[in-house]
Structures are given as C-alpha cells and as structure tokens.
Amino acid sequence: MATRTVTFEIKRQAGPDAPAVWESFELEWRPGMNVVSAMMEIAANPVTADGKPTTPIVYDSNCLEEICGSCAMKINGRARMACSALVDNLEQPIRVEPLTKFPLVRDLQVDRSVLFENLMRVKAWVPVDGTYDLGSGPRVYPQEQEANYPLSNCISCTCCMEVCPQFNEATDFVGAATIAQVKLFNNHPTGKVFKEDRLRALAGDGGIQECGYAQNCVEACPKQIPLTNAISDVGRDVLTQKVKDWLRG
Amino acid sequence: MAAPRIIVVGGGLAGLAAVIKIAEAGGTVDLFSIVPVKRSHSVCAQGGINAAKNLKGEGDTTAQHFDDTIYGGDFLANQTPVKGMCEQAPAIVDLLDRMGVPFNRTPEGLLDFRRFGGTLYHRTAFAGATTGQQLLYALDEQVRRYEAEGKVHKYEGWEFLSAIIDGKGIARGIVAMDLRTMELRAFAADAIILATGGIGAIFGKSTNSVVCTGSAQSAVFQQGVYYANGEFIQVHPTSIPGEDKLRLMSESARGEGGRVWVPRTVGDKRAVKAIPESERFYFLEEWYPTYGNLVPRDVATRAIHKVVYELGLGLDGQPMVYLDLTHIDRETLHHKLGGILEIYEKFVGVDPCVEPMKIFPGMHYTMGGLWVDVNQMTNISGIFAAGECEYQYHGANRLGANSLISCIYGGFQAGPNALRYAKSASAAEGDGGAAAEVARQAEINGKLLRNEGGENPFKLWRELGREMTEHATVIRYNKDLKATDQKIVELLDRFQHINLSDKSQWANTSFAFTRQLKNMLELSRTVVLGALLRDESRGAHYKPDFPERNDEKFLQTTKASFTGCDEGPRFEYEEVDTQYIKPRPRRYDAAK
Numbered sequence: 001m002a003t004r005t006v007t008f009e010i011k012r013q014a015g016p017d018a019p020a021v022w023e024s025f026e027l028e029w030r031p032g033m034n035v036v037s038a039m040m041e042i043a044a045n046p047v048t049a050d051g052k053p054t055t056p057i058v059y060d061s062n063c064l065e066e067i068c069g070s071c072a073m074k075i076n077g078r079a080r081m082a083c084s085a086l087v088d089n090l091e092q093p094i095r096v097e098p099l100t101k102f103p104l105v106r107d108l109q110v111d112r113s114v115l116f117e118n119l120m121r122v123k124a125w126v127p128v129d130g131t132y133d134l135g136s137g138p139r140v141y142p143q144e145q146e147a148n149y150p151l152s153n154c155i156s157c158t159c160c161m162e163v164c165p166q167f168n169e170a171t172d173f174v175g176a177a178t179i180a181q182v183k184l185f186n187n188h189p190t191g192k193v194f195k196e197d198r199l200r201a202l203a204g205d206g207g208i209q210e211c212g213y214a215q216n217c218v219e220a221c222p223k224q225i226p227l228t229n230a231i232s233d234v235g236r237d238v239l240t241q242k243v244k245d246w247l248r249g
Numbered sequence: 250m251a252a253p254r255i256i257v258v259g260g261g262l263a264g265l266a267a268v269i270k271i272a273e274a275g276g277t278v279d280l281f282s283i284v285p286v287k288r289s290h291s292v293c294a295q296g297g298i299n300a301a302k303n304l305k306g307e308g309d310t311t312a313q314h315f316d317d318t319i320y321g322g323d324f325l326a327n328q329t330p331v332k333g334m335c336e337q338a339p340a341i342v343d344l345l346d347r348m349g350v351p352f353n354r355t356p357e358g359l360l361d362f363r364r365f366g367g368t369l370y371h372r373t374a375f376a377g378a379t380t381g382q383q384l385l386y387a388l389d390e391q392v393r394r395y396e397a398e399g400k401v402h403k404y405e406g407w408e409f410l411s412a413i414i415d416g417k418g419i420a421r422g423i424v425a426m427d428l429r430t431m432e433l434r435a436f437a438a439d440a441i442i443l444a445t446g447g448i449g450a451i452f453g454k455s456t457n458s459v460v461c462t463g464s465a466q467s468a469v470f471q472q473g474v475y476y477a478n479g480e481f482i483q484v485h486p487t488s489i490p491g492e493d494k495l496r497l498m499s500e501s502a503r504g505e506g507g508r509v510w511v512p513r514t515v516g517d518k519r520a521v522k523a524i525p526e527s528e529r530f531y532f533l534e535e536w537y538p539t540y541g542n543l544v545p546r547d548v549a550t551r552a553i554h555k556v557v558y559e560l561g562l563g564l565d566g567q568p569m570v571y572l573d574l575t576h577i578d579r580e581t582l583h584h585k586l587g588g589i590l591e592i593y594e595k596f597v598g599v600d601p602c603v604e605p606m607k608i609f610p611g612m613h614y615t616m617g618g619l620w621v622d623v624n625q626m627t628n629i630s631g632i633f634a635a636g637e638c639e640y641q642y643h644g645a646n647r648l649g650a651n652s653l654i655s656c657i658y659g660g661f662q663a664g665p666n667a668l669r670y671a672k673s674a675s676a677a678e679g680d681g682g683a684a685a686e687v688a689r690q691a692e693i694n695g696k697l698l699r700n701e702g703g704e705n706p707f708k709l710w711r712e713l714g715r716e717m718t719e720h721a722t723v724i725r726y727n728k729d730l731k732a733t734d735q736k737i738v739e740l741l742d743r744f745q746h747i748n749l750s751d752k753s754q755w756a757n758t759s760f761a762f763t764r765q766l767k768n769m770l771e772l773s774r775t776v777v778l779g780a781l782l783r784d785e786s787r788g789a790h791y792k793p794d795f796p797e798r799n800d801e802k803f804l805q806t807t808k809a810s811f812t813g814c815d816e817g818p819r820f821e822y823e824e825v826d827t828q829y830i831k832p833r834p835r836r837y838d839a840a841k
Contacts, residue, residue: 015755030492032596037493043759044707046750055751056707056759060284062458064494065592067382068288083493084595105429106756113405116285120397125390126349131273131661137346139358146584149351149376152383153588156287188349 004029006087007049008038010057011097016104024049024093035075035082035096036061059108066222069155072162073098073108079162081222099162112158118178122198126191138189151184151230153223160217160227172206176217179208180230186237199234199241208235252277253671256423256438258409258465260286262381262653263636264444265388266660267667272395276668279436280392281404281425283460287389290446290458291656294381295589296365296501297373298345298653300338304359309370311335318651319830320841321367321545322616322644323788323798325478325806327826330623330641334658341657342374348387352376353585363585364504367545367648369840378499379588384653404436408761409465412441412472412632413686419674420631421681424690428761431754433690435683439671442625442633442663443469444656447615450765451773452722453714455612456488456497466619466638467768474627475808476772476818477640478617480779483647483789484722486549487572488611489596495611496596498572499589500649502606503542505581508573509533509553510605511562521571521605532556537837544837547646547789550610554723557609564607573605612722614652616643616789617779620808624670625663631674633667635659640806645788697763702746706763709740709747713766713773721777725792730781734774738815741770774817775809782820783807800832 008025026049027041036059043056061071064083071082074097076090087094102110140148154177161167161175182198185191202208211231218227255271257264260282268278282289301314315335319326346352346360352374353361362371376383395401406428413422413435422437445465449457470476487502487509488495503509512519513530533552534541544552553570557563564570574582574590579602582590593601618640625633635656642655716736720729744767751759785799786792805822812819 014753032492034493034596037491040493040707044705044711053750055753058756058758062284062288062460063290063293064459064491065293065496066595067379067588067592068284068290068292068458070284070288086596086598109756109758113285116287116393119390120393123394123397125394126347126387127394128344128347128391131269131344133340133343134347136343136360137349140351140354141358142354142356145351145354152351152376152386153379155292155382156285185349190347191349 007093009093009095012107013104015106023054033087035085036064036071058106067155069157072157072159079159079220081157101162101167115156115158115177118174119181122178122182122201123194124181124185126188127193148184148187150225151180154180154225155223159220159222163216163220165214166210166212171210173210174206176227176231179234180225180227183230183234196241199238202238203242208238253439255667255671256436256441257444259444261289261291261444261446261636262385262388262656263660265392266657267442267444267635267664268401269391270661270664271668272400274665274668278401279404280401281407281409283408285405289385290461291385292382293458294653295378295497295499297375297380297650298342299372299650300342300374301372302339304362305371307370309372316830317368318648320835321648322646323835324832325787325825326644327641328829329826332829334642334655337658338654345384345387348391350376350383350387364543365649366500366543373650377588378501378586381653410690411468411686413681413683414472415677415681420629421677422683424686429756431757433687435687439674440631440667442635442667443638444636445638447637448772449612451769452612452717453711454495456485456495462765462769463772464765464768467772469632471771471811474629474632475620475810476775477620478807479775479809480783481616481645481789482612482722483546483614483616484550484610485613486546486553486610487608490609496592498606498608502572502574502586505585506577509542509570510573511556511570515561539840540837545646545648548837550723551791553610569607569609571605572608574601575605614647616647624666625659633663635663645790698752700747702748704743704747706747706766709743710766713740717773721780725780727781730777734777737770737773778817779807779809
C-alpha cells in the first residue's frame with residue numbers, strides 16, 4: 001500500500017533582499033500533524049519533492065500550543081498560527097508564506113517588534129507604586145474580570161494587523177491589538193490613571209481614526225478577542241477626550 | 250565607581266522578576282532572550298499560583314504550605330529557601346493582583362482559589378486556565394515601563410553562549426550571538442543572572458516550549474558551575490500526546506473536579522458513554538482515598554503507568570486513560586478552565602465538555618538545575634540563577650502551582666542579591682577575558698561550519714529524546730541507564746560528524762539549534778548518571794529495584810561537575826537542610 005502523503009509549497013527567501021522562490025515538499029502523513037510538525041520533519045530531511053537537497057525552513061515558533069504568539073504565518077492565504085493549523089483540516093497543496101505587513105527576515109520569519117513599540121507608546125501597564133508588600137489589590141467583581149480577561153488573552157501574534165487593510169505604511173495605523181490593550185488598561189482601577197495619555201496617543205495620525213471598520217481583525221484573531229467592540233469603545237473615548245481637550249483649550 | 254552593570258539571561262517569570270527588582274532599586278539591566286520576552290515559556294503555565302492566603306475559611310497557613318511543599322518534594326529540598334518562598338507567597342500574589350492580573354474572583358470581588366495536587370487546601374489563585382500567560386504579561390508590562398524609562402535594555406533575538414570568566418574565576422560578562430546576523434559579541438557585566446528555564450528538549454517531546462533546551466545551563470556547567478539534582482525530572486500525569494510535542498492538560502482540570510479512569514475490563518470496546526459507572530475504574534480515587542485525583546504528579550504518573558503497562562487497561566490497548574470533566578456543567582468549565590479546553594478541542598478535535606479527554610503522562614518539569622546558595626548565586630562568583638534552571642525549591646518532586654511562585658520569588662531574591670554583589674565587586678583586570686571567550690566561541694562556530702560528515706542534527710536529537718524518554722523518566726533501571734549513557738557518548742561522537750545543510754550566516758536557526766544540541770547532550774549525562782548513582786526511590790525518581798526511600802544514604806543533594814572526560818561528570822553529595830521539618834514517610838493514601 002502506498003503511504004499517504006501531504007504536499008506543501010513553501011515560500012523561501014534567503015534574506016530581506018533575496019529573491020523569493022517556492023519549494024515543494026512531499027511528506028509522509030501522520031495523525032495529528034500540523035504545519036509546525038511538518039517543518040520539523042523537513043528539518044530532519046531537507047529535501048524537496050523533486051529530490052533536491054535544500055535547507056531547513058526558517059520560522060518562528062515556541063510553545064506550539066497557540067499561546068506564545070510566535071508562529072503566525074499565512075497558510076493557504078490566511079493569517080493564522082501554524083501550530084494549530086492541522087494538516088487534516090487544510091486543502092492541499094498547503095501553501096505557506098510569511099506575513100506580508102512586516103519586514104521579512106528570512107523564509108517565514110518576520111520582524112513584528114512594531115507591536116511591542118506600540119504597546120510602549122500607549123503605556124500598556126498598571127503603574128504600581130512598588131513591588132513591596134502593600135496589601136491586596138483593588139476589589140474587582142467577577143463581571144469585570146470576565147470583561148477584561150478576554151482582552152488580556154492577546155498573544156501578540158499580529159494576525160489582526162496582517163489582515164487589516166488600513167495597517168500599512170501610508171496610514172501608520174497602530175492596529176487592533178494595541179487598541180484592545182488600551183481598553184484593558186483604561187478599565188483597570190489603577191491602570192486608568194493614564195487613561196487620558198493613552199487616548200491622546202491614539203488621537204493623532206496612525207491612531208484610531210484610521211480604522212476603516214473592515215472587521216477583518218476580529219475574524220482573524222485566534223483568541224476570539226472582541227476587537228471591534230474594543231475599537232468602538234475606545235473610539236468613543238478618544239472622541240470624548242478630543243472634545244474635552246478642545247474645550248480646555 | 251560606575252553604576253553596576255547587570256545582565257539577566259531569560260525573559261520568563263524569573264528573569265523578568267529579577268529585572269523589575271533591579272530596576273526598582275535604581276540599577277540598570279541588559280536583558281537577553283532568544284525570543285521576545287512576552288513569548289517565553291512561562292506563558293504556557295496554566296493552572297495557577299500557590300499562596301496560603303486562607304480566603305476560604307479552611308485555616309490554611311504559610312507553615313502548612315511549607316510542609317506540603319517539603320513533603321511533596323520527598324524531603325530533598327533545602328528547607329530555608331522553601332520556607333522563605335511560602336512565607337512571601339501571599340504578598341507576591343497581592344502584588345500580581347495590584348499589577349492587574351485578571352485573577353478569577355469571588356462574588357465579593359476577592360481572589361478566588363482552587364485546589365491543586367498534594368494539598369487539601371484551596372491555595373491556588375488562578376486566571377482562568379492561562380495563569381502563566383497572565384502573570385508573564387503583568388511582569389512584561391512592568392519591564393516595558395522600565396524600558397521606557399531607560400533602565401532596561403532588551404536584547405531579544407540574542408542567544409547566550411557562555412559566561413566570561415576571568416583568571417580569578419569571577420564572572421565578568423557573557424558572550425551572546427545575534428540570531429539574525431550570527432554576530433558574536435561580548436557584553437561586560439558585574440553580575441549575571443541566568444533564568445533560562447527547563448530542559449524539556451533533552452527528552453525530545455515534552456510539554457516544554459521549543460527554547461527549553463537547557464543549553465545555557467549546560468554552557469555554564471561546562472564552565473564549572475555545579476549542576477544539582479539533575480536526576481529529578483517531573484513527568485506530568487496528564488498531557489495530550491502529539492506529533493510535535495506533548496501538550497499540557499493542566500492539573501487544574503482535576504482541581505476543579507476532573508476524574509481519571511479507565512474501563513475495568515481489558516479491551517472494553519464500548520463507546521465511553523455506554524460504560525456504566527460501576528464498570529469504570531477510578532484508580533486514583535480507589536488507591537488514594539484521601540487525595541484522590543489530586544495526589545502529587547509523581548504518584549499520579551506512576552499510577553497511570555501501572556494501569557496501562559502492568560494491568561493492560563489503557564484505552565483501546567493504547568497508552569492512554571480518560572480525564573473526565575463531563576459531569577461538570579459547561580458554564581463552570583468555560584469560566585474556570587476555558588483556555589485548556591480550547592487547546593484540547595483545537596488539537597484533538599473533540600469537545601471535552603461532551604467527551605472525556607484521552608491523556609497520558611509527559612515530561613514536564615526540571616526539578617534539578619544549577620546549584621545555587623541561599624543568595625541564588627552559583628559556585629562561580631557573579632553567576633546567579635533563578636527559576637526552573639536552578640534546583641532549590643522543589644526537592645524530588647514539584648507540587649502543582651508552586652512553579653510560578655518559585656520563579657517569581659527566586660527572581661525577587663536573585664535581583665537584589667546580584668545588585669548587592671555587583672556594587673561591591675572588584676573591577677575586572679583588562680577585558681576580564683572577554684576577547685579570549687569570544688575567540689573560543691568563534692572557534693566552536695567555525696568548526697561546526699567546516700565539519701564534514703553525514704549526520705543530521707535533528708535526527709541525532711530525536712535519537713536522544715527517544716532514549717531519554719524511554720529510560721530516564723518514569724521508571725528507571727540501572728542497566729538501561731548505563732546503556733543510555735553509552736548511547737549519549739555515541740551521539741556526542743557522531744555530533745563531530747554533523748554536516749549542516751545550511752551554512753549561511755543569516756538567521757540560521759538550524760545552526761543555532763545544533764549548538765544547543767551539543768549542550769543538551771552534555772547535560773543529559775548529568776540526568777542519566779545522577780539517576781544511575783541514586784539507588785533509591787524518592788519523589789519523581791523511581792527504581793523498581795530500589796523501591797524505598799533511603800534517607801541514611803541519599804538524603805543528599807546531588808552535585809555534578811563537568812570533567813570533559815569520556816567517563817562523564819564527577820558526582821559529589823551535599824547534606825540537605827532539614828532544620829525545620831523532620832523527614833517522615835511520604836504517603837498519600839491517608840492524611841499527613
């Protein structure tokens with residue numbers, strides 16, 4: 001009996017300025033196989049489908065449980081996490097390519113540090129007085145926890161930014177992930193001390209008004225974060241803040 | 250004197266905790282991490298963090314937490330640091346709460362607590378079933394705040410290769426490699442803190458993340474740091490077997506009422522729902538009536554092994570048992586365990602609220618690690634360690650939800666101690682040995698690129714993983730351990746004949762991996778030979794030929810030191826600090 005195989009087409013690029021080429025791989029099918037396990041297989045036997053020796057694929061990955069946010073890439077045209085992309089659920093050949101909105105490093109590896117820079121710009125933290133023992137935190141009712149926990153689940157994968165038509169060099173849009181974090185920290189009893197700063201950071205060019213309500217972000221989010229709700233809530237607050245700032249002169 | 254320079258290697262909970270303490274005290278830190286720190290392995294911790302806050306009216310105390318931890322660790326942990334950790338735990342959880350961790354709450358708005366293994370108290374604070382993620386993010390946010398203030402400089406995408414140690418044996422900095430340009434560079438420091446996590450990759454597939462190779466620990470071990478209690482490896486009773494890894498299924502599933510069972514009849518082919526209650530074998534509940542499904546991990550893992558391999562009761566003849574949550578209502582499950590149920594459904598394709606999960610033990614945690622003193626400093630002046638990469642908080646077996654607290658507490662100790670040390674450290678002479686160390690690393694890189702032969706590093710790694718998992722995890726026999734060590738020696742020899750298919754010097758991940766592999770091989774010998782020499786059973790270390798704990802001979806910390814000889818590391822033993830709690834027999838079928 002012939003062994004069942006799986007076919008991959010992977011976009012390779014030796015560096016940011018190198019030409020892109022597609023390579024095909026034919027791998028033995030295994031139960032529970034996903035796109036990362038396939039790439040591990042290729043690393044152990046780096047030979048293309050037509051028998052040509054090649055190099056292991058370069059890609060980011062770490063936890064393989066869809067919680068670290070490392071392995072975002074485009075699989076069959078869709079931005080998603082490679083570890084949870086089960087081969088059995090994918091149409092073949094499985095086409096794998098890097099995210100397109102971020103500087104390419106090599107093969108499937110891109111530089112997504114812009115998200116961490118954005119989080120710094122909006123002061124996405126709770127300014128505690130210090131790490132010494134100051135007793136319990138503020139009371140938080142279960143209903144509030146339930147509202148905030150989903151926002152706090154953002155794994156910084158940047159899928160929401162990849163699929164956003166407005167996230168590009170022309171607009172300099174911060175993207176949905178950062179806006180959702182603004183909502184999270186503005187909701188926190190201590191975090192909200194920076195509420196005005198955060199809203200002002202989202203008020204200018206590249207801020208929240210760049211959002212075109214395409215709603216791609218909420219569909220792409222692997223963690224089902226209510227991104228569009230966050231955008232409309234924060235959008236309203238930004239507007240209110242603008243009016244307040246204008247009235248204050 | 251110039252402001253002291255401190256390097257922290259590793260951006261998980263322990264590393265970030267150390268960074269925060271140093272920055273808060275006015276110091277500056279260079280923080281090195283292979284991955285962006287927010288993607289560190291701490292993110293995978295699920296169930297929760299222990300602190301005896303006694304918010305359930307059970308009379309829980311930090312003394313009780315201390316006793317549970319020492320007892321759970323089969324008396325191998327030095328008691329003074331563990332006592333300190335348990336006493337500080339409530340304040341640490343309060344701090345995390347203040348930092349905005351979205352912990353689950355009671356109706357009154359207080360922290361909710363659940364039960365975990367090895368205790369009879371509700372002592373575990375939790376944020377759904379993604380507590381590690383939430384804690385890591387809280388510390389990541391605080392570090393970003395210090396980064397904005399210029400007190401922390403991150404080197405993400407840099408890999409630690411070695412310490413720079415001067416002629417007097419004092420650490421003077423590190424050599425690291427930029428994982429994009431592959432550039433080697435020396436970074437001077439007055440003190441360095443390693444917080445580089447566990448060694449799961451040595452076992453091939455484990456619940457650990459890809460970066461958990463133990464490469465950094467191994468590098469400093471080969472430079473003279475002792476490696477302690479290496480033979481103590483935790484195999485988590487409940488993981489989801491997979492092609493690329495074993496995904497963790499948190500102990501919190503049992504903490505919230507999950508039950509482990511198999512059909513009583515060998516080869517029962519009926520659908521799970523068709524098996525009546527009376528024909529289900531809830532073996533943990535029957536064998537350990539007091540703790541039931543919440544016995545410590547080593548006990549649960551051995552019980553599952555027995556059921557599968559001795560009684561032949563694995564599901565459908567496969568090495569798997571049921572972990573059943575289907576008797577709990579969907580809303581409660583979603584609220585308290587959402588994250589892990591999602592993982593199961595995504596990767597297995599079955600809804601665990603409807604059908605019991607199929608699970609099996611998987612390598613999970615490294616109790617042993619770099620030897621440190623009570624100040625978290627190793628035997629090389631200026632090298633500190635904190636978190637899973639060091640050995641001192643869990644003895645022979647770690648209790649669930651004690652890892653997060655030990656990481657943060659360890660980091661909180663290491664940070665200020667390193668700063669204090671750095672302030673009084675003598676100045677280095679010349680470059681402190683930096684140029685020589687860079688040259689040594691460049692030579693290793695050069696040799697790897699010039700190597701010719703037919704070996705593939707990923708294949709060697711698989712062989713190592715298979716061997717280690719088979720012979721150096723749940724059940725250990727001396728004959729097999731000896732054979733495994735021989736196999737590692739063979740792999741070390743074959744390592745010399747690795748021919749890299751990718752010799753480029755740009756973002757070469759397989760090159761970086763191959764460097765890690767060498768370190769994995771060296772470190773795995775401390776696990777195997779440490780186990781070989783310990784002829785007793787204690788905590789996670791179990792030898793059927795020596796089934797009892799032997800305090801007279803082995804109530805001792807194992808300390809391995811690197812020799813560079815074919816015979817492997819040299820072993821010596823050190824007395825365990827048992828000044829507070831007298832060792833007593835450990836059993837979980839009755840109350841302590």
